[in-house]
Amino acid sequence: MRKIIHIDADSFYASVEIRDNPSLRHLPVAVGGSPDKRGVIATCNYNARAFGVRSAMSSAKAVLLCPDLVFVRPRFEVYRSVSKDIHTIFRDYTDLIEPLSLDEAYLDVSECKACKGSATLIAEEIRARVRQDLRLTVSAGVAPNKFLAKIASDWNKPDGIFVIRPQDVKDFIPQLPVRKINGVGKVTAAKMEALGITTCGDLQRLSKDDLERHFGSYGERLYNLSRGVDNRPVQTEWVRKSLSVEHTYDHDLQNLDAILDSCEPLFEELLERFNRISDAYLVSKRFVKVKFADFTQTTLEELLPGYSGQWRSLPDYLRLMSAAWARQKKPVRLLGMGVRLRDPKNNNLGEQLSLF
Ligand code: DCP
Numbered sequence: 001m002r003k004i005i006h007i008d009a010d011s012f013y014a015s016v017e018i019r020d021n022p023s024l025r026h027l028p029v030a031v032g033g034s035p036d037k038r039g040v041i042a043t044c045n046y047n048a049r050a051f052g053v054r055s056a057m058s059s060a061k062a063v064l065l066c067p068d069l070v071f072v073r074p075r076f077e078v079y080r081s082v083s084k085d086i087h088t089i090f091r092d093y094t095d096l097i098e099p100l101s102l103d104e105a106y107l108d109v110s111e112c113k114a115c116k117g118s119a120t121l122i123a124e125e126i127r128a129r130v131r132q133d134l135r136l137t138v139s140a141g142v143a144p145n146k147f148l149a150k151i152a153s154d155w156n157k158p159d160g161i162f163v164i165r166p167q168d169v170k171d172f173i174p175q176l177p178v179r180k181i182n183g184v185g186k187v188t189a190a191k192m193e194a195l196g197i198t199t200c201g202d203l204q205r206l207s208k209d210d211l212e213r214h215f216g217s218y219g220e221r222l223y224n225l226s227r228g229v230d231n232r233p234v235q236t237e238w239v240r241k242s243l244s245v246e247h248t249y250d251h252d253l254q255n256l257d258a259i260l261d262s263c264e265p266l267f268e269e270l271l272e273r274f275n276r277i278s279d280a281y282l283v284s285k286r287f288v289k290v291k292f293a294d295f296t297q298t299t300l301e302e303l304l305p306g307y308s309g310q311w312r313s314l315p316d317y318l319r320l321m322s323a324a325w326a327r328q329k330k331p332v333r334l335l336g337m338g339v340r341l342r343d344p345k346n347n348n349l350g351e352q353l354s355l356f
């Protein structure tokens, strides 16, 4: 069973603007183009939403709904930089992060050991840290999959959290309106309503065949979602830049022989780890790391000019390790070895780089 958190910042652009200009705090605020220049609203704070102002609305219509609306020009560089700061907090809990936009992301925290592994406490901690460090609020949804986590983050918005535990899914899902399902827009919702379907519970009464007859290739997905089933993985855009293994020894290794003897198990472990990552990665360099007993350390790496499989050579690692050790010739507390990787997306795209 996975533990997924969906995080979505509250009225993101507007909250950043109000944070940086507190005199706006109690006013209805919209970020976007001004009404006299046929501008559009990117977002607005909840105060403005009470008047019916919404994202993507024309600014002209927004001032009709809310005559006192304060317009602020967007500062995208600032939002991008805040987004990076939020992701830095995320990365203290997991590397499995799928950004959906600047202010929204899925986190797979199934393997996270923080907060005794409680996804709910992790989500609360992330919310608290964003509030303290960045003076912004984010809402969180915690659930066993992406579909439910996203619904959950919206449930108690703004500045809220909602948790759907695996055992809660069966009771939660039947009452859920179909329009909460990602992919069910106005047209599909109307079609469903004509069939007497307004909730996931109604959908559950249709067979897979019925759903496919009415909704085509989307039918099977509806069958699963209406039961709270969603196996899509959290897909990171994160690219591994290196892979390495290291070991700290109980007793310092006193001489080169002891060091070289310790290399083979490390090399085996490196091969094993390498075989577990995507085979799209190519190796550009091999490297070794030596930490001496006095905690000084050195790394030595070498470029692999030929085909990338040639990094798999224990004698070459031994040669590199000897050279690294020879820099100080002292007892050693830690040895490491690894490879630097090429971005799999750029393997055949050398020319594309020149475009930038
Ligand atoms: N955005 C935009 N145009 C839209 C929708 C959004 O420019 N049509 C921008 C402004 C938002 C940001 O993207 O601040 C994030 O979008 P959200 O849908 O998450 O909206 P908010 O964060 O503003 O509000 P909420 O509290 O509902 O998440």
Ligand code: MG
Pocket (backbone or CB within 6 Å): 008, 009, 010, 011, 012, 103, 104
């Ligand atoms: Mg948001």
